[in-house]
Amino acid sequence: MMEINKVLYHGSFLHPSDAKNKSLPEFGFIGRSNTGKSSLINMLTGHKVAKTSATPGKTQTLNYFKINDAFFLVDLPGYGYAKASKAVLKKIDHVIESYLNHGSLLRCLFILMDSRHPFTPKDEDLIIESVKNKLPISLIFTKIDKLNQSELHKLNNIIDSWCAMVFTEKPNIFFTSTVKQKGRKELLEFMEFLLKE
Numbered sequence: 795m796m797e798i799n800k801v802l803y804h805g806s807f808l809h810p811s812d813a814k815n816k817s818l819p820e821f822g823f824i825g826r827s828n829t830g831k832s833s834l835i836n837m838l839t840g841h842k843v844a845k846t847s848a849t850p851g852k853t854q855t856l857n858y859f860k861i862n863d864a865f866f867l868v869d870l871p872g873y874g875y876a877k878a879s880k881a882v883l884k885k886i887d888h889v890i891e892s893y894l895n896h897g898s899l900l901r902c903l904f905i906l907m908d909s910r911h912p913f914t915p916k917d918e919d920l921i922i923e924s925v926k927n928k929l930p931i932s933l934i935f936t937k938i939d940k941l942n943q944s945e946l947h948k949l950n951n952i953i954d955s956w957c958a959m960v961f962t963e964k965p966n967i968f969f970t971s972t973v974k975q976k977g978r979k980e981l982l983e984f985m986e987f988l989l990k991e
């Protein structure tokens with residue numbers, strides 16, 4: 795399995811084209827505020843490089859982390875944080891939009907959803923828009939440590955029926971927990987596979 799042995803903070807930007815010297819493949823992490831995007835990046839890299847917080851709205855820029863001098867992980871701001879000010883919400887929407895329209899060297903857009911609250915209307919909009927724009931997406935269900943067996947079973951049924959409605963080809967799906975260190979191996983193997991293509 796690919797190991798991450800070098801992690802460099804490359805910078806924080808409001809627009810992807812503001813990031814210089816970034817002609818490497820990249821993986822984006824997007825999702826509602828507080829789903830655990832930054833925490834997951836820290837689990838994957840094994841370093842506390844991305845700032846996390848129990849309060850939603852922590853990440854407000856595109857934060858680029860250069861891994862092994864070979865690719866970037868991009869931590870995106872979360873959408874749908876109702877309590878943020880209008881100005882902050884507008885800024886965040888703008889940053890996300892600019893990222894989605896940039897295309898570039900995106901190998902996979904990981905769409906994160908909290909396992910306890912999957913497929914909110916905003917998630918559905920994002921997924922449908924991404925499919926329409928032919929972005930390579932995968933779904934990540936975070937915080938699975940919060941679910942018991944029957945809730946996990948229910949989640950799987952929801953995923954199956956939702957995917958059957960929306961996709962002709964089911965996307966790759968991952969379940970993660972930063973508390974229990976779950977999903978790291980699967981995600982790193984998947985990224986390694988995409989980098990070799």
Ligand SMILES: Nc1nc2c(ncn2[C@@H]2O[C@H](COP(=O)(O)OP(=O)(O)OP(=O)(O)O)[C@@H](O)[C@H]2O)c(=O)[nH]1
Pocket residue numbers: 826827828829830831832833834845846847848849850851852853854870871872873936937938939940970971972973974
């Ligand atoms: N139980 C549990 N808590 C988690 C997990 N991942 C993240 N959290 C917690 O969820 C909260 C939000 O985590 P962040 O990683 O900051 O979430 P984010 O998606 O980056 O949030 P924004 O930057 O605000 O969009 C923090 O309190 C984390 O400790 C997980 O797998 N399990």
Ligand SMILES: [Mg+2]
Pocket residue numbers: 831832833845846852853869870871872
């Ligand atoms: Mg964050």
